[in-house]
Amino acid sequence: MKLTTTVAAIGLLAGGAHAADLGSVDEPIKLAINEWTGQHVSTHVAGSMLEAAGYKVEYTTAGYMNMYQAMADGELHAALEIWSSNVSEDYAKKVDAGGVVELGDLGLDAKEGIAYPAHVADLCPGLPAWEALKDCAQTFTSAETIPMGRLVDYPADWGTPGADRMKGLDLPFKAVPAGSEGALITELRASTEKKSPLLITFWQPHWAMSAYDVQFVELPVGNEECFNDPAWGTNPNATHDCDFAASRIFKAGWSGMADKWPAAYEILTNYQLSVTDQQPMMGAVDVDGGSVEEVVAAWMAANEATWKPVVDAAIQ
Template identity: 80%
Template sequence: MKSLGFGLVLSALAGPMTAAELGAVDEPIKLAINEWTGQHVTTHIAGEMLKAAGYQVEYVTAGMMNQFQAIGDGDVHATLEIWSSNVSDEYAKQVEAGGVVEIGDLGLDAKEGIAYPAHVAEICPGLPAWEALMDCAPQFATADTIPLGRLVDYPADWGTPGADRMIGLALPFKAVPAGSEGALITELRAATEKKSPLLITFWQPHWAMSAYDVKFVDLPVGNEDCFTDPAWGPNPDAVNDCDFAPSRIFKAAWSGTEEKWPAAFEILSNYQLSVEDQQPMMGAIDVDGGSVETVVAEWMAANQDSWRPVVDAALN
Protein backbone atom coordinates (compact mmCIF):
# COMPACT_ATOMS: atom_id res chain seq x y z
CA MET A 1 0.00 0.00 0.00
CA LYS A 2 1.12 3.53 -0.67
CA SER A 3 1.84 5.50 2.49
CA LEU A 4 0.08 8.84 2.80
CA GLY A 5 1.50 11.67 4.91
CA PHE A 6 -0.46 14.03 7.12
CA GLY A 7 1.09 17.37 6.16
CA LEU A 8 -2.02 18.48 4.33
CA VAL A 9 -4.19 17.37 7.25
CA LEU A 10 -2.30 19.57 9.69
CA SER A 11 -2.31 22.56 7.37
CA ALA A 12 -6.04 22.28 6.79
CA LEU A 13 -7.04 23.03 10.38
CA ALA A 14 -9.43 25.94 10.67
CA GLY A 15 -8.12 28.96 12.59
CA PRO A 16 -5.34 29.41 15.15
CA MET A 17 -5.75 27.78 18.55
CA THR A 18 -4.42 29.01 21.86
CA ALA A 19 -2.44 26.85 24.27
CA ALA A 20 -5.22 27.20 26.85
CA GLU A 21 -7.77 25.62 24.51
CA LEU A 22 -5.46 22.81 23.53
CA GLY A 23 -3.83 22.41 26.92
CA ALA A 24 -0.42 20.84 27.45
CA VAL A 25 0.62 20.39 23.82
CA ASP A 26 4.24 19.93 24.90
CA GLU A 27 3.33 16.69 26.72
CA PRO A 28 2.31 13.55 24.82
CA ILE A 29 -1.11 11.99 25.20
CA LYS A 30 -0.58 8.28 25.81
CA LEU A 31 -3.09 5.88 24.26
CA ALA A 32 -3.34 2.22 25.27
CA ILE A 33 -2.66 -0.45 22.66
CA ASN A 34 -4.31 -3.79 23.53
CA GLU A 35 -4.00 -7.25 22.01
CA TRP A 36 -6.22 -7.26 18.90
CA THR A 37 -6.04 -5.71 15.47
CA GLY A 38 -9.37 -3.89 15.58
CA GLN A 39 -8.27 -2.09 18.73
CA HIS A 40 -5.03 -1.07 17.01
CA VAL A 41 -7.05 0.45 14.17
CA THR A 42 -9.43 2.20 16.56
CA THR A 43 -6.59 3.65 18.60
CA HIS A 44 -4.42 4.79 15.72
CA ILE A 45 -7.33 6.64 14.11
CA ALA A 46 -7.94 8.42 17.43
CA GLY A 47 -4.24 9.18 17.70
CA GLU A 48 -4.05 10.67 14.22
CA MET A 49 -7.09 12.82 14.96
CA LEU A 50 -5.28 14.16 18.02
CA LYS A 51 -2.14 14.79 15.97
CA ALA A 52 -4.23 16.67 13.41
CA ALA A 53 -5.41 18.90 16.24
CA GLY A 54 -1.82 19.70 17.21
CA TYR A 55 -1.12 17.16 19.95
CA GLN A 56 1.76 14.78 20.51
CA VAL A 57 0.70 11.13 20.83
CA GLU A 58 2.40 8.01 22.17
CA TYR A 59 1.06 4.48 21.82
CA VAL A 60 1.64 2.38 24.93
CA THR A 61 1.30 -1.41 24.92
CA ALA A 62 -1.06 -2.30 27.76
CA GLY A 63 -2.94 -5.51 28.51
CA MET A 64 -6.70 -5.13 28.16
CA MET A 65 -7.38 -6.53 31.63
CA ASN A 66 -4.63 -4.70 33.53
CA GLN A 67 -4.53 -1.31 31.78
CA PHE A 68 -6.92 0.46 34.13
CA GLN A 69 -4.48 0.85 37.01
CA ALA A 70 -2.10 2.67 34.67
CA ILE A 71 -4.94 4.90 33.45
CA GLY A 72 -6.10 5.59 36.98
CA ASP A 73 -2.54 6.59 37.89
CA GLY A 74 -2.29 8.90 34.86
CA ASP A 75 0.51 6.86 33.26
CA VAL A 76 -1.79 6.10 30.29
CA HIS A 77 -4.41 8.66 29.32
CA ALA A 78 -7.09 6.83 27.31
CA THR A 79 -8.21 3.46 26.04
CA LEU A 80 -10.57 3.47 23.05
CA GLU A 81 -12.15 0.02 22.67
CA ILE A 82 -13.47 -1.57 25.86
CA TRP A 83 -15.85 -4.51 25.40
CA SER A 84 -18.44 -4.59 28.18
CA SER A 85 -18.62 -8.39 28.05
CA ASN A 86 -14.91 -8.70 28.68
CA VAL A 87 -13.99 -5.85 31.02
CA SER A 88 -12.09 -6.58 34.24
CA ASP A 89 -13.26 -5.80 37.77
CA GLU A 90 -10.32 -3.40 37.96
CA TYR A 91 -12.18 -1.02 35.65
CA ALA A 92 -15.05 -0.55 38.09
CA LYS A 93 -12.60 -0.12 40.97
CA GLN A 94 -10.71 2.62 39.16
CA VAL A 95 -13.92 4.39 38.16
CA GLU A 96 -15.12 4.28 41.76
CA ALA A 97 -11.76 5.58 42.96
CA GLY A 98 -12.09 8.52 40.58
CA GLY A 99 -9.01 7.93 38.45
CA VAL A 100 -10.87 6.65 35.36
CA VAL A 101 -13.87 8.20 33.62
CA GLU A 102 -16.02 6.78 30.84
CA ILE A 103 -16.07 8.94 27.69
CA GLY A 104 -18.87 7.44 25.61
CA ASP A 105 -19.62 4.62 23.20
CA LEU A 106 -17.33 3.92 20.25
CA GLY A 107 -20.20 3.09 17.90
CA LEU A 108 -19.26 -0.44 16.82
CA ASP A 109 -22.16 -2.91 16.49
CA ALA A 110 -20.65 -5.95 18.13
CA LYS A 111 -21.46 -9.57 18.89
CA GLU A 112 -19.57 -12.29 20.73
CA GLY A 113 -20.31 -15.97 20.97
CA ILE A 114 -19.34 -19.59 20.52
CA ALA A 115 -18.61 -20.08 16.84
CA TYR A 116 -17.46 -22.48 14.14
CA PRO A 117 -16.51 -22.40 10.44
CA ALA A 118 -19.55 -23.25 8.31
CA HIS A 119 -18.22 -26.65 7.19
CA VAL A 120 -18.38 -27.89 10.80
CA ALA A 121 -22.17 -28.15 10.48
CA GLU A 122 -21.53 -31.22 8.30
CA ILE A 123 -19.42 -32.76 11.06
CA CYS A 124 -21.92 -31.92 13.79
CA PRO A 125 -25.45 -32.20 12.38
CA GLY A 126 -27.89 -30.10 14.32
CA LEU A 127 -25.77 -26.97 14.48
CA PRO A 128 -26.32 -24.10 15.01
CA ALA A 129 -28.51 -25.37 17.90
CA TRP A 130 -26.34 -25.58 21.01
CA GLU A 131 -27.86 -28.92 22.04
CA ALA A 132 -26.13 -30.56 19.05
CA LEU A 133 -22.80 -30.12 20.81
CA MET A 134 -23.87 -32.58 23.50
CA ASP A 135 -23.67 -35.49 21.07
CA CYS A 136 -20.91 -34.14 18.84
CA ALA A 137 -18.31 -33.37 21.51
CA PRO A 138 -16.11 -36.42 20.67
CA GLN A 139 -15.71 -35.06 17.13
CA PHE A 140 -13.91 -32.03 18.62
CA ALA A 141 -11.66 -33.98 21.00
CA THR A 142 -7.86 -33.78 20.81
CA ALA A 143 -5.16 -35.75 22.59
CA ASP A 144 -5.13 -33.12 25.34
CA THR A 145 -8.89 -33.07 25.90
CA ILE A 146 -10.16 -36.66 25.39
CA PRO A 147 -12.86 -37.62 26.26
CA LEU A 148 -14.02 -34.00 26.17
CA GLY A 149 -14.30 -31.87 23.08
CA ARG A 150 -11.93 -28.91 22.66
CA LEU A 151 -13.10 -25.30 22.67
CA VAL A 152 -10.51 -22.69 21.71
CA ASP A 153 -11.29 -19.83 24.09
CA TYR A 154 -10.07 -16.24 24.18
CA PRO A 155 -6.50 -15.57 25.34
CA ALA A 156 -6.30 -15.98 29.11
CA ASP A 157 -6.00 -12.27 29.86
CA TRP A 158 -9.24 -11.56 27.96
CA GLY A 159 -11.30 -13.54 30.46
CA THR A 160 -12.98 -16.96 30.12
CA PRO A 161 -16.37 -16.40 28.45
CA GLY A 162 -16.18 -19.61 26.41
CA ALA A 163 -15.30 -21.74 29.40
CA ASP A 164 -18.11 -20.08 31.33
CA ARG A 165 -20.63 -21.24 28.70
CA MET A 166 -19.29 -24.79 28.60
CA ILE A 167 -19.74 -25.02 32.38
CA GLY A 168 -23.03 -23.15 32.42
CA LEU A 169 -24.62 -25.31 29.74
CA ALA A 170 -22.94 -28.51 31.03
CA LEU A 171 -21.40 -29.13 27.61
CA PRO A 172 -18.70 -31.84 27.53
CA PHE A 173 -15.95 -29.52 26.29
CA LYS A 174 -12.63 -28.39 27.74
CA ALA A 175 -11.85 -24.73 27.08
CA VAL A 176 -8.24 -24.14 26.03
CA PRO A 177 -7.15 -20.47 25.96
CA ALA A 178 -5.57 -19.26 22.73
CA GLY A 179 -2.23 -17.53 22.99
CA SER A 180 -3.35 -14.45 21.08
CA GLU A 181 -5.77 -13.14 18.48
CA GLY A 182 -3.33 -14.44 15.85
CA ALA A 183 -3.58 -17.91 17.34
CA LEU A 184 -7.37 -17.81 17.01
CA ILE A 185 -7.01 -16.90 13.33
CA THR A 186 -4.49 -19.70 12.83
CA GLU A 187 -7.04 -22.16 14.24
CA LEU A 188 -9.74 -20.87 11.88
CA ARG A 189 -7.45 -20.99 8.87
CA ALA A 190 -6.23 -24.53 9.59
CA ALA A 191 -9.73 -25.87 10.25
CA THR A 192 -11.06 -24.29 7.05
CA GLU A 193 -8.22 -25.64 4.91
CA LYS A 194 -8.42 -29.16 6.38
CA LYS A 195 -12.21 -29.17 6.83
CA SER A 196 -11.58 -30.28 10.39
CA PRO A 197 -13.80 -29.69 13.45
CA LEU A 198 -13.33 -26.48 15.40
CA LEU A 199 -15.31 -24.77 18.14
CA ILE A 200 -14.05 -21.34 19.08
CA THR A 201 -14.94 -18.24 21.07
CA PHE A 202 -15.06 -15.37 18.58
CA TRP A 203 -16.52 -11.95 17.86
CA GLN A 204 -17.58 -9.48 15.25
CA PRO A 205 -16.59 -7.07 13.81
CA HIS A 206 -13.74 -9.14 12.47
CA TRP A 207 -12.57 -9.75 8.92
CA ALA A 208 -12.33 -13.49 9.63
CA MET A 209 -16.10 -13.75 10.04
CA SER A 210 -16.49 -13.52 6.27
CA ALA A 211 -13.09 -14.87 5.22
CA TYR A 212 -13.70 -18.21 6.97
CA ASP A 213 -17.51 -18.20 6.85
CA VAL A 214 -17.79 -18.23 10.62
CA LYS A 215 -21.19 -18.98 12.17
CA PHE A 216 -22.38 -18.49 15.74
CA VAL A 217 -23.93 -21.26 17.81
CA ASP A 218 -27.51 -20.46 18.81
CA LEU A 219 -27.30 -20.26 22.60
CA PRO A 220 -30.32 -19.64 24.86
CA VAL A 221 -31.29 -15.98 24.90
CA GLY A 222 -30.64 -14.72 28.41
CA ASN A 223 -31.13 -11.81 30.73
CA GLU A 224 -29.38 -10.58 33.87
CA ASP A 225 -30.76 -13.50 35.89
CA CYS A 226 -28.77 -15.90 33.73
CA PHE A 227 -25.53 -14.54 35.18
CA THR A 228 -26.62 -14.41 38.83
CA ASP A 229 -29.33 -17.03 39.43
CA PRO A 230 -28.51 -20.71 38.82
CA ALA A 231 -32.21 -21.56 38.78
CA TRP A 232 -32.67 -19.49 35.62
CA GLY A 233 -32.08 -21.27 32.29
CA PRO A 234 -31.68 -24.84 31.04
CA ASN A 235 -29.11 -25.79 33.70
CA PRO A 236 -30.60 -25.34 37.19
CA ASP A 237 -27.20 -25.84 38.80
CA ALA A 238 -25.14 -23.11 37.14
CA VAL A 239 -25.06 -19.54 35.95
CA ASN A 240 -23.93 -18.51 32.42
CA ASP A 241 -26.26 -21.03 30.75
CA CYS A 242 -27.19 -18.54 28.04
CA ASP A 243 -25.81 -16.47 25.19
CA PHE A 244 -23.28 -13.70 25.69
CA ALA A 245 -24.74 -10.46 26.95
CA PRO A 246 -24.97 -7.91 24.14
CA SER A 247 -21.60 -6.22 23.93
CA ARG A 248 -21.32 -2.51 24.40
CA ILE A 249 -18.04 -1.04 23.17
CA PHE A 250 -16.99 2.14 24.89
CA LYS A 251 -14.05 4.41 25.73
CA ALA A 252 -12.42 5.58 28.93
CA ALA A 253 -9.80 8.09 29.98
CA TRP A 254 -7.69 9.22 32.89
CA SER A 255 -9.81 11.62 34.93
CA GLY A 256 -7.22 14.38 34.54
CA THR A 257 -7.36 14.33 30.74
CA GLU A 258 -10.15 16.90 30.39
CA GLU A 259 -8.34 19.52 32.45
CA LYS A 260 -4.90 18.88 30.97
CA TRP A 261 -5.92 18.55 27.30
CA PRO A 262 -9.46 20.01 26.95
CA ALA A 263 -9.81 19.77 23.16
CA ALA A 264 -8.31 16.27 23.12
CA PHE A 265 -10.83 15.14 25.71
CA GLU A 266 -13.65 16.44 23.53
CA ILE A 267 -12.25 14.76 20.42
CA LEU A 268 -11.89 11.38 22.15
CA SER A 269 -15.34 11.67 23.74
CA ASN A 270 -17.04 12.38 20.39
CA TYR A 271 -14.95 9.96 18.30
CA GLN A 272 -17.03 7.23 16.62
CA LEU A 273 -16.07 4.33 14.36
CA SER A 274 -18.40 2.00 12.43
CA VAL A 275 -18.07 -1.70 11.71
CA GLU A 276 -18.20 -0.85 7.99
CA ASP A 277 -15.08 1.27 8.36
CA GLN A 278 -13.13 -0.82 10.86
CA GLN A 279 -13.58 -4.32 9.44
CA PRO A 280 -12.01 -3.69 5.99
CA MET A 281 -9.00 -2.08 7.67
CA MET A 282 -8.56 -5.17 9.81
CA GLY A 283 -8.52 -7.29 6.66
CA ALA A 284 -6.03 -4.96 4.97
CA ILE A 285 -3.69 -5.53 7.92
CA ASP A 286 -4.18 -9.18 8.84
CA VAL A 287 -4.86 -10.59 5.37
CA ASP A 288 -3.10 -8.23 2.97
CA GLY A 289 -0.12 -7.55 5.22
CA GLY A 290 -0.43 -3.77 5.46
CA SER A 291 0.90 -1.95 8.48
CA VAL A 292 -1.55 -0.35 10.91
CA GLU A 293 0.03 3.04 10.26
CA THR A 294 -0.28 2.82 6.48
CA VAL A 295 -3.80 1.41 6.43
CA VAL A 296 -5.05 4.03 8.87
CA ALA A 297 -3.30 6.83 6.96
CA GLU A 298 -4.97 5.78 3.71
CA TRP A 299 -8.39 5.55 5.35
CA MET A 300 -8.05 8.98 6.95
CA ALA A 301 -6.96 10.60 3.70
CA ALA A 302 -9.96 9.08 1.91
CA ASN A 303 -12.51 9.70 4.68
CA GLN A 304 -11.91 13.21 5.99
CA ASP A 305 -15.65 13.83 6.06
CA SER A 306 -15.93 11.08 8.68
CA TRP A 307 -13.42 12.37 11.21
CA ARG A 308 -12.41 15.96 10.50
CA PRO A 309 -15.71 17.50 11.72
CA VAL A 310 -15.03 15.99 15.16
CA VAL A 311 -11.60 17.63 15.27
CA ASP A 312 -12.85 20.94 13.94
CA ALA A 313 -15.75 21.05 16.41
CA ALA A 314 -13.35 20.64 19.32
CA LEU A 315 -11.08 23.43 18.07
CA ASN A 316 -13.75 26.03 17.33
Protein backbone atom coordinates in the same frame (compact mmCIF):
# COMPACT_ATOMS: atom_id res chain seq x y z
CA MET B 1 -7.54 -2.55 -0.47
CA LYS B 2 -9.48 0.61 -1.21
CA LEU B 3 -10.83 2.24 1.92
CA THR B 4 -13.81 4.48 1.29
CA THR B 5 -16.08 6.66 3.35
CA THR B 6 -19.46 5.18 4.21
CA VAL B 7 -22.65 6.86 5.30
CA ALA B 8 -22.41 5.05 8.64
CA ALA B 9 -19.03 6.60 9.29
CA ILE B 10 -20.67 10.00 9.53
CA GLY B 11 -21.28 8.92 13.12
CA LEU B 12 -17.91 10.55 13.73
CA LEU B 13 -19.78 13.83 13.60
CA ALA B 14 -21.43 13.13 16.93
CA GLY B 15 -23.12 16.16 18.42
CA GLY B 16 -21.99 18.25 21.32
CA ALA B 17 -18.49 19.19 20.18
CA HIS B 18 -17.29 22.75 20.76
CA ALA B 19 -14.00 24.58 20.64
CA ALA B 20 -11.67 23.89 23.59
CA ASP B 21 -8.12 24.78 24.61
CA LEU B 22 -5.41 22.38 23.53
CA GLY B 23 -3.78 22.35 26.96
CA SER B 24 -0.38 20.71 27.57
CA VAL B 25 0.61 20.04 23.97
CA ASP B 26 4.25 19.36 24.91
CA GLU B 27 3.31 16.28 26.93
CA PRO B 28 2.30 13.11 25.04
CA ILE B 29 -1.14 11.56 25.35
CA LYS B 30 -0.68 7.85 25.98
CA LEU B 31 -3.22 5.56 24.31
CA ALA B 32 -3.62 1.91 25.34
CA ILE B 33 -2.76 -0.77 22.80
CA ASN B 34 -4.43 -4.10 23.64
CA GLU B 35 -4.20 -7.53 22.07
CA TRP B 36 -6.31 -7.48 18.89
CA THR B 37 -6.12 -5.85 15.47
CA GLY B 38 -9.46 -4.07 15.59
CA GLN B 39 -8.41 -2.29 18.78
CA HIS B 40 -5.14 -1.26 17.13
CA VAL B 41 -7.11 0.25 14.24
CA SER B 42 -9.57 2.06 16.51
CA THR B 43 -6.72 3.44 18.61
CA HIS B 44 -4.55 4.59 15.71
CA VAL B 45 -7.46 6.41 14.07
CA ALA B 46 -8.05 8.24 17.35
CA GLY B 47 -4.34 8.94 17.73
CA SER B 48 -4.11 10.29 14.18
CA MET B 49 -6.98 12.66 14.93
CA LEU B 50 -5.19 13.88 18.05
CA GLU B 51 -1.99 14.42 16.07
CA ALA B 52 -3.92 16.38 13.46
CA ALA B 53 -5.10 18.62 16.30
CA GLY B 54 -1.50 19.29 17.33
CA TYR B 55 -0.93 16.74 20.08
CA LYS B 56 1.89 14.27 20.65
CA VAL B 57 0.69 10.68 20.95
CA GLU B 58 2.33 7.58 22.38
CA TYR B 59 0.92 4.09 21.84
CA THR B 60 1.46 2.08 25.02
CA THR B 61 1.07 -1.70 25.23
CA ALA B 62 -1.35 -2.47 28.07
CA GLY B 63 -3.05 -5.61 29.31
CA TYR B 64 -6.76 -5.35 28.52
CA MET B 65 -7.94 -6.67 31.88
CA ASN B 66 -5.52 -4.78 34.12
CA MET B 67 -4.91 -1.38 32.48
CA TYR B 68 -7.34 0.60 34.61
CA GLN B 69 -5.04 1.24 37.56
CA ALA B 70 -2.51 2.84 35.21
CA MET B 71 -5.32 4.92 33.75
CA ALA B 72 -6.55 6.01 37.17
CA ASP B 73 -2.96 6.99 38.06
CA GLY B 74 -2.63 9.13 34.91
CA GLU B 75 0.14 6.91 33.51
CA LEU B 76 -2.19 5.84 30.67
CA HIS B 77 -4.68 8.34 29.30
CA ALA B 78 -7.30 6.55 27.20
CA ALA B 79 -8.53 3.16 25.98
CA LEU B 80 -10.56 3.32 22.78
CA GLU B 81 -12.23 -0.11 22.49
CA ILE B 82 -13.61 -1.62 25.70
CA TRP B 83 -16.16 -4.42 25.38
CA SER B 84 -18.88 -4.36 28.04
CA SER B 85 -19.33 -8.14 27.80
CA ASN B 86 -15.69 -8.80 28.66
CA VAL B 87 -14.40 -6.11 30.99
CA SER B 88 -12.77 -6.63 34.38
CA GLU B 89 -14.40 -5.64 37.67
CA ASP B 90 -11.49 -3.27 38.17
CA TYR B 91 -12.92 -0.94 35.52
CA ALA B 92 -16.11 -0.25 37.51
CA LYS B 93 -14.12 0.19 40.71
CA LYS B 94 -11.88 2.81 39.12
CA VAL B 95 -14.88 4.66 37.67
CA ASP B 96 -16.63 4.65 41.05
CA ALA B 97 -13.44 5.96 42.69
CA GLY B 98 -13.25 8.80 40.19
CA GLY B 99 -9.91 7.98 38.57
CA VAL B 100 -11.40 6.78 35.27
CA VAL B 101 -14.21 8.36 33.24
CA GLU B 102 -16.23 6.94 30.39
CA LEU B 103 -15.90 8.73 27.05
CA GLY B 104 -19.02 7.34 25.36
CA ASP B 105 -19.71 4.63 22.81
CA LEU B 106 -17.27 3.91 19.99
CA GLY B 107 -20.12 3.10 17.61
CA LEU B 108 -19.30 -0.49 16.61
CA ASP B 109 -22.19 -2.98 16.29
CA ALA B 110 -20.78 -5.94 18.18
CA LYS B 111 -21.52 -9.57 19.03
CA GLU B 112 -19.58 -12.26 20.87
CA GLY B 113 -20.31 -15.94 21.13
CA ILE B 114 -19.38 -19.59 20.63
CA ALA B 115 -18.77 -20.05 16.91
CA TYR B 116 -17.63 -22.39 14.14
CA PRO B 117 -16.78 -22.25 10.41
CA ALA B 118 -19.91 -23.05 8.38
CA HIS B 119 -18.63 -26.46 7.17
CA VAL B 120 -18.62 -27.75 10.76
CA ALA B 121 -22.42 -27.97 10.62
CA ASP B 122 -21.94 -30.99 8.35
CA LEU B 123 -19.75 -32.64 11.00
CA CYS B 124 -22.14 -31.91 13.86
CA PRO B 125 -25.74 -32.30 12.69
CA GLY B 126 -28.12 -30.10 14.61
CA LEU B 127 -25.98 -26.97 14.68
CA PRO B 128 -26.50 -24.09 15.21
CA ALA B 129 -28.63 -25.31 18.15
CA TRP B 130 -26.37 -25.57 21.19
CA GLU B 131 -27.86 -28.90 22.27
CA ALA B 132 -26.22 -30.53 19.21
CA LEU B 133 -22.84 -30.11 20.93
CA LYS B 134 -23.83 -32.63 23.60
CA ASP B 135 -23.88 -35.43 21.04
CA CYS B 136 -20.98 -34.16 18.87
CA ALA B 137 -18.32 -33.54 21.53
CA GLN B 138 -16.26 -36.54 20.38
CA THR B 139 -15.99 -34.95 16.96
CA PHE B 140 -14.03 -32.06 18.50
CA THR B 141 -11.58 -34.01 20.67
CA SER B 142 -7.83 -33.41 20.56
CA ALA B 143 -4.84 -35.01 22.26
CA GLU B 144 -4.96 -32.44 25.05
CA THR B 145 -8.71 -32.73 25.72
CA ILE B 146 -9.62 -36.44 25.30
CA PRO B 147 -12.25 -37.62 26.15
CA MET B 148 -13.77 -34.12 26.02
CA GLY B 149 -14.27 -31.91 23.02
CA ARG B 150 -11.94 -28.95 22.47
CA LEU B 151 -13.10 -25.33 22.54
CA VAL B 152 -10.53 -22.73 21.51
CA ASP B 153 -11.21 -19.91 23.96
CA TYR B 154 -10.00 -16.32 24.04
CA PRO B 155 -6.39 -15.67 25.08
CA ALA B 156 -6.03 -15.94 28.86
CA ASP B 157 -5.61 -12.17 29.26
CA TRP B 158 -9.12 -11.66 27.85
CA GLY B 159 -10.94 -13.72 30.47
CA THR B 160 -12.62 -17.13 30.14
CA PRO B 161 -16.05 -16.56 28.56
CA GLY B 162 -15.94 -19.76 26.50
CA ALA B 163 -15.03 -21.91 29.49
CA ASP B 164 -17.82 -20.23 31.46
CA ARG B 165 -20.36 -21.32 28.82
CA MET B 166 -19.08 -24.89 28.63
CA LYS B 167 -19.42 -25.21 32.41
CA GLY B 168 -22.71 -23.33 32.56
CA LEU B 169 -24.36 -25.39 29.84
CA ASP B 170 -22.76 -28.60 31.17
CA LEU B 171 -21.21 -29.40 27.79
CA PRO B 172 -18.44 -32.04 27.57
CA PHE B 173 -15.84 -29.61 26.25
CA LYS B 174 -12.52 -28.40 27.65
CA ALA B 175 -11.70 -24.76 26.91
CA VAL B 176 -8.11 -24.22 25.74
CA PRO B 177 -6.98 -20.57 25.68
CA ALA B 178 -5.51 -19.36 22.40
CA GLY B 179 -2.14 -17.69 22.61
CA SER B 180 -3.26 -14.58 20.75
CA GLU B 181 -5.75 -13.21 18.26
CA GLY B 182 -3.42 -14.48 15.54
CA ALA B 183 -3.67 -17.98 16.99
CA LEU B 184 -7.46 -17.82 16.77
CA ILE B 185 -7.20 -16.87 13.09
CA THR B 186 -4.73 -19.70 12.46
CA GLU B 187 -7.27 -22.13 13.92
CA LEU B 188 -10.02 -20.78 11.64
CA ARG B 189 -7.81 -20.90 8.57
CA ALA B 190 -6.64 -24.46 9.22
CA SER B 191 -10.16 -25.70 9.93
CA THR B 192 -11.51 -24.10 6.75
CA GLU B 193 -8.72 -25.44 4.56
CA LYS B 194 -8.86 -28.98 5.98
CA LYS B 195 -12.63 -29.06 6.60
CA SER B 196 -11.81 -30.16 10.12
CA PRO B 197 -13.96 -29.64 13.25
CA LEU B 198 -13.49 -26.45 15.24
CA LEU B 199 -15.41 -24.78 18.06
CA ILE B 200 -14.13 -21.34 19.01
CA THR B 201 -14.96 -18.26 21.05
CA PHE B 202 -15.12 -15.37 18.60
CA TRP B 203 -16.56 -11.95 17.93
CA GLN B 204 -17.69 -9.43 15.36
CA PRO B 205 -16.74 -6.99 13.93
CA HIS B 206 -13.90 -9.04 12.48
CA TRP B 207 -12.82 -9.60 8.90
CA ALA B 208 -12.60 -13.36 9.54
CA MET B 209 -16.37 -13.57 10.06
CA SER B 210 -16.89 -13.33 6.30
CA ALA B 211 -13.52 -14.72 5.16
CA TYR B 212 -14.15 -18.07 6.90
CA ASP B 213 -17.97 -17.99 6.92
CA VAL B 214 -18.08 -18.07 10.72
CA GLN B 215 -21.44 -18.89 12.31
CA PHE B 216 -22.56 -18.45 15.91
CA VAL B 217 -24.02 -21.27 18.01
CA GLU B 218 -27.55 -20.40 19.10
CA LEU B 219 -27.45 -20.25 22.90
CA PRO B 220 -30.23 -19.35 25.36
CA VAL B 221 -30.65 -15.58 25.53
CA GLY B 222 -28.24 -14.03 28.02
CA ASN B 223 -29.51 -11.86 30.86
CA GLU B 224 -28.52 -10.77 34.36
CA GLU B 225 -30.38 -13.67 36.03
CA CYS B 226 -28.35 -16.12 33.96
CA PHE B 227 -25.07 -14.53 34.99
CA ASN B 228 -25.89 -14.28 38.70
CA ASP B 229 -28.50 -16.91 39.66
CA PRO B 230 -27.64 -20.62 39.23
CA ALA B 231 -31.35 -21.49 39.51
CA TRP B 232 -32.03 -19.68 36.23
CA GLY B 233 -31.75 -21.65 33.00
CA THR B 234 -31.07 -25.22 31.99
CA ASN B 235 -28.37 -25.94 34.59
CA PRO B 236 -29.52 -25.36 38.19
CA ASN B 237 -25.97 -25.75 39.46
CA ALA B 238 -24.17 -23.04 37.48
CA THR B 239 -24.40 -19.55 36.12
CA HIS B 240 -23.59 -18.58 32.50
CA ASP B 241 -25.85 -21.25 30.99
CA CYS B 242 -26.75 -18.76 28.27
CA ASP B 243 -25.39 -16.57 25.51
CA PHE B 244 -23.06 -13.62 25.94
CA ALA B 245 -24.61 -10.32 26.99
CA ALA B 246 -25.24 -7.91 24.18
CA SER B 247 -21.93 -6.13 23.75
CA ARG B 248 -21.52 -2.41 24.01
CA ILE B 249 -18.16 -1.05 22.86
CA PHE B 250 -17.09 2.14 24.55
CA LYS B 251 -14.15 4.41 25.36
CA ALA B 252 -12.68 5.47 28.69
CA GLY B 253 -9.93 7.73 29.90
CA TRP B 254 -8.02 9.23 32.79
CA SER B 255 -10.25 11.61 34.73
CA GLY B 256 -7.61 14.35 34.55
CA MET B 257 -7.66 14.49 30.76
CA ALA B 258 -10.42 17.10 30.50
CA ASP B 259 -8.33 19.59 32.49
CA LYS B 260 -4.91 18.76 31.05
CA TRP B 261 -5.91 18.35 27.37
CA PRO B 262 -9.40 19.84 26.98
CA ALA B 263 -9.56 19.62 23.17
CA ALA B 264 -8.23 16.05 23.20
CA TYR B 265 -10.94 15.10 25.68
CA GLU B 266 -13.48 16.67 23.33
CA ILE B 267 -12.12 14.79 20.31
CA LEU B 268 -12.03 11.38 21.99
CA THR B 269 -15.51 11.86 23.46
CA ASN B 270 -16.99 12.63 20.03
CA TYR B 271 -14.93 10.08 18.08
CA GLN B 272 -16.83 7.14 16.63
CA LEU B 273 -15.94 4.44 14.11
CA SER B 274 -18.34 2.21 12.17
CA VAL B 275 -18.05 -1.51 11.52
CA THR B 276 -18.10 -0.81 7.78
CA ASP B 277 -14.95 1.27 8.15
CA GLN B 278 -13.14 -0.79 10.77
CA GLN B 279 -13.53 -4.26 9.21
CA PRO B 280 -11.89 -3.37 5.86
CA MET B 281 -8.96 -1.85 7.73
CA MET B 282 -8.62 -5.01 9.80
CA GLY B 283 -8.58 -7.05 6.60
CA ALA B 284 -6.01 -4.75 5.03
CA VAL B 285 -3.72 -5.52 7.99
CA ASP B 286 -4.38 -9.20 8.68
CA VAL B 287 -5.12 -10.44 5.16
CA ASP B 288 -3.27 -8.05 2.86
CA GLY B 289 -0.25 -7.65 5.14
CA GLY B 290 -0.28 -3.88 5.58
CA SER B 291 0.95 -2.28 8.78
CA VAL B 292 -1.63 -0.66 11.06
CA GLU B 293 0.12 2.67 10.56
CA GLU B 294 -0.02 2.45 6.76
CA VAL B 295 -3.60 1.27 6.63
CA VAL B 296 -4.88 3.91 9.03
CA ALA B 297 -2.93 6.63 7.20
CA ALA B 298 -4.61 5.58 3.95
CA TRP B 299 -8.03 5.68 5.58
CA MET B 300 -7.36 9.10 7.12
CA ALA B 301 -6.27 10.50 3.74
CA ALA B 302 -9.32 9.09 1.96
CA ASN B 303 -11.80 10.14 4.64
CA GLU B 304 -10.75 13.61 5.73
CA ALA B 305 -14.28 14.90 5.32
CA THR B 306 -15.43 12.35 7.90
CA TRP B 307 -12.97 12.86 10.77
CA LYS B 308 -11.61 16.40 10.28
CA PRO B 309 -14.82 18.21 11.32
CA VAL B 310 -14.58 16.52 14.73
CA VAL B 311 -11.05 17.84 15.18
CA ASP B 312 -11.90 21.28 13.85
CA ALA B 313 -14.90 21.60 16.15
CA ALA B 314 -12.70 20.90 19.15
CA ILE B 315 -9.86 23.32 18.36
CA GLN B 316 -11.37 26.23 16.44
